[in-house]
Amino acid sequence: QVQLVESGGGMVQPGGSLRLSCAASGLTFSTYLMSWYRQAPGRERELVASISATRGIITYTDSARGRFAISRDNAKNSLYLQMNSLEPEDTGVYYCNARRGGVFNWGQGTQVTVSS
Numbered sequence: 001q002v003q004l005v006e007s008g009g010g011m012v013q014p015g016g017s018l019r020l021s022c023a024a025s026g027l028t029f030s031t032y033l034m035s036w037y038r039q040a041p042g043r044e045r046e047l048v049a050s051i052s053a054t055r056g057i058i059t060y061t062d063s064a065r066g067r068f069a070i071s072r073d074n075a076k077n078s079l080y081l082q083m084n085s086l087e088p089e090d091t092g093v094y095y096c097n098a099r100r101g102g103v104f105n106w107g108q109g110t111q112v113t114v115s116s
Contacts, residue, residue, distance in 0.1 A: 004105060006020060006094065007023070020036070033099040036095070039109075041092075049081060069084075095107055
């Protein structure tokens with residue numbers, strides 16, 4: 001019923017930029033905590049950034065802070081992640097997540113590769 005569809009991934013050189021999008025449906029979008037996670041090969045999935053439902057409070061992991069910007073457009077049921085100054089360590093599959101209470105909803109992921 002809840003559907004999250006990521007887009008915008010691709011391959012860029014170090015120092016480049018990408019903008020990821022997540023289109024949500026089947027939920028009251030404005031009531032959900034929205035987050036971006038990523039998973040590198042051989043690593044556990046990690047939280048990159050979150051933006052809360054009510055107050056729009058934003059949280060970043062240390063490696064993303066200052067380079068990435070998370071935002072949401074409740075009128076469009078969309079979540080975004082602007083990624084600048086990309087590094088090879090940012091490589092991985094990026095997942096959109098929608099949470100309300102203890103229920104997590106996941107998208108299928110979009111691949112981001114940072115390489116020269």
